[in-house]
Amino acid sequence: MDKKPVPTHVGIIMDGNGRWAKAHGVPRVMGHNAGMQSMKKIVIATSNMGIKYLTVYAFSTENWKRSTEEVSGIFNLIVKYVNSELEELDANNVHINIFGQYDMLPKASIDAIDKMVGRLADNEGLVFNIALNYGGRDEILRSVKQLCEDCRNGSRDPEDLTEDDISRYLWSGSANFNVPDPDLIIRTSGEERISNFLTWQSAYSELMFTDTLWPDFTPEEYAEMIDAYADRDRRFGGRKESGTK
Ligand code: FPP
Numbered sequence: 001m002d003k004k005p006v007p008t009h010v011g012i013i014m015d016g017n018g019r020w021a022k023a024h025g026v027p028r029v030m031g032h033n034a035g036m037q038s039m040k041k042i043v044i045a046t047s048n049m050g051i052k053y054l055t056v057y058a059f060s061t062e063n064w065k066r067s068t069e070e071v072s073g074i075f076n077l078i079v080k081y082v083n084s085e086l087e088e089l090d091a092n093n094v095h096i097n098i099f100g101q102y103d104m105l106p107k108a109s110i111d112a113i114d115k116m117v118g119r120l121a122d123n124e125g126l127v128f129n130i131a132l133n134y135g136g137r138d139e140i141l142r143s144v145k146q147l148c149e150d151c152r153n154g155s156r157d158p159e160d161l162t163e164d165d166i167s168r169y170l171w172s173g174s175a176n177f178n179v180p181d182p183d184l185i186i187r188t189s190g191e192e193r194i195s196n197f198l199t200w201q202s203a204y205s206e207l208m209f210t211d212t213l214w215p216d217f218t219p220e221e222y223a224e225m226i227d228a229y230a231d232r233d234r235r236f237g238g239r240k241e242s243g244t245k
Helices: 017-023 028-048 068-091 107-119 136-152 163-169 219-229
Strands: 009-013 053-060 095-099 127-134 184-187 206-209
Touching: 017 028, 028 053, 028 068, 028 219, 053 068, 068 107, 095 107, 127 136, 136 163, 184 219, 206 219
Parallel strands: 009 053, 009 184, 053 127, 095 127, 184 206
Antiparallel strands: none
């Protein structure tokens, strides 16, 4: 039997940690901890399925509105994740990029992220992008500001700007990351929104939703979605799959 094609890039909105915690009668941060355990398994499953890029929404620019306890709980989890997973990520040849400006996180989290990104920098397997303090509109705004600056200083001409130029000013398309647009975006927990995730990049992405709360999302359900993706008919605005707009 022919092997079904897998998406090149999958984005995941890991939603439902809070509701999982409520259902189990535990504090919200325990829900995020369970979400992190789920994320660990999905990263390895992504690598094993031969998918080249995975981007997860770990902390949005809007998540600062949550309680200090919850926000610092998520940031502490990053340190915990690096301490417990760095060896396995390296053994699986995973490379990590951060989408978002993370220099306002607590120092322990920044140090853990820098250590992880540095240690895995030469790995050439799965490219695992963590969207952290990330917002799609914020990303576009930052790009527009930089583009305006480049036009003002004469290094760019507004007349010549293309869509690809805009992509290159985003975190994903920047020269050091060079990550293509996501083919598939999955959101767990029954919500059917994109919520400021990869706003520009998701223009032609396939979308899949499941009622499963993120901590309960398994590699088996993930594999079923990847399998279903192969049966989608991607047209990119044209009549047949062309890979271009
Ligand atoms: C959404 O669920 C989830 C988040 C805002 C945080 C996701 C973070 C993790 C899974 C841990 C990430 C860890 C690392 C190391 C990057 P929610 O709280 O909005 O759930 P609710 O809608 O049920 O309240």
